[in-house]
Amino acid sequence: MNIVVLVKQVPDSGGDRRLTADGTTDRSGGNVLNEMDEYAVEEALRLQAAHGGTVTLLTMGPETAVEALRKALAMGPDAAVHVIDDALPGSCAVATSKVLAAALRTLDADLVIAGAESTDGRVQVMPHMLAERLGIAALTGARKVTVDGSALTIERQTDGGYEVVTAATPAVVSVWDTINDPRYPSFKGIMAAKKKPVRRLSLADLGIAPGEVGVAGASSEVLAHDRRPARSAGATVADEGAGGVRLVEYLTAEKFV
């Protein structure tokens, strides 16, 4: 089974994230591999261990995104594909899905695994957008994945419990962080990752015109953006035996009780 894992480099959510003057994500600060995508890589490696085949990473992003690829490669995948082009920065989700779908068409995957969401956009749309473009099934939010020949089954968490969803491959699956515990790359893995092939694809390679992507081709635009003033601390009281009563007095004054 050939698996492609979608990985994305995102600004570190522990840092001070900003938009640039033109309203696109500022990617000049500390960047990390989108945490949810580590779970996607781990799941792919587990399926590979059980069923054989290859695991290939796919990302679309700037030059620095190769760091995220190397980090994920250190966990064990075989190879990576990096879609990179001067016209891509500022692409909206619709354009990103066009590019990733075009790249996926060249990769012949039985299974595409994505993270359930990226921590920068948090849009949770990519798996369904790709499935829509490729005409294949999307099974999102998996907490468990099983493969039996061409039959794919996932358990997806819902608010009140879970659902079991089945489809035939090829399909796109997205995973939550409840699905597994991603392995830490070994020293050997990190060294090996440096030598693994990372193939670069341009828009021309994918037959996509520059005007369809980036800021120029974006289907939406940011008109204004502003940092929200930080919340200020209110009153704190130390519990000297009546902390619970103080709390309820506050809640009563605010009309919650």
Added chain:
Amino acid sequence: MAEVLVVAEASAAAGVKKVTLEMLTAARTIGSPSVVVFGDEPFADKLGEHGAERVYLAGAADIDDFLVAPKATVLADLIRRVRPAAVLLASTQEGKEIAGRLAVKLDSGLLTDAVAVAPDGTATQAVFAGQVIVTARVRRGVPLITLRPNSLTPSPAPATPVVEPLAVAVTDADRLARVTERVVERKGARPELTEASIVVSGGRGVGSADSFALVEELADLLGGAVGASRAAVDSGFYPHQFQVGQTGKTVSPQLYVALGISGAIQHRAGMQTSKTIVAVNKDPEAPIFELADFGVVGDLFKVVPQAADEIRKRA
């Protein structure tokens, strides 16, 4: 006035969810609201109370057995026919997924996690965990906007909606991902986390799954939902679907109560737009106090039971 489509969050079991009424309230500022309901019950009275002029009823067993693909197909057909000024969906996993498929089908712009929508269809979004507020507009196609629950107060505006059944033409491509089983693990009388106007959350400080009864008790006394930090979820104290934060739910209630939660940035990501924040933590240096409107420095095992007794006394 141009039609505005609202994709209802409603079901026979849960009725019309509050976010649907919030979307109707927002839609009325843009144009004449129509609601699309998937299912057999049009909820015409409830939707009419909040200004729905029309209810499109898409009922077919075929829709429920699959994930969002059939719904997106039905909506895309309707959108091509009525050419609405905008389409509003809830910023839930399903709402966003449907919106994503629609954006591809219609080559339309998509704005997720809106907290406000202006009459001209521009949206205000809270991004990067609410640190940055963005005003954005769609440049192409039908504006597809997902509204975050609890972003505005629904206001009534009585209307008598026309109910129009929709012909549902689901394609084979929509039937690829089949739901074969639905398992209910918990149900209860508590409000849903993202819709609740009060959320009481517990963190690692709660110490055990059993002690979460304390968090539940306070939530029930306040009529709120229960949430949990990731540390509490990872420690097995409470199920993942109740996790608040960057990799969990985003909540924006009137009141958020954090019990034994340190207030890590990834936790704040899911709750810092709450109107009022209250915290109980034994560490006076805990970062949660930096954003709490009211904090009690103390042991939650003393403070919370006392607070519960006090609420019962006042009731």
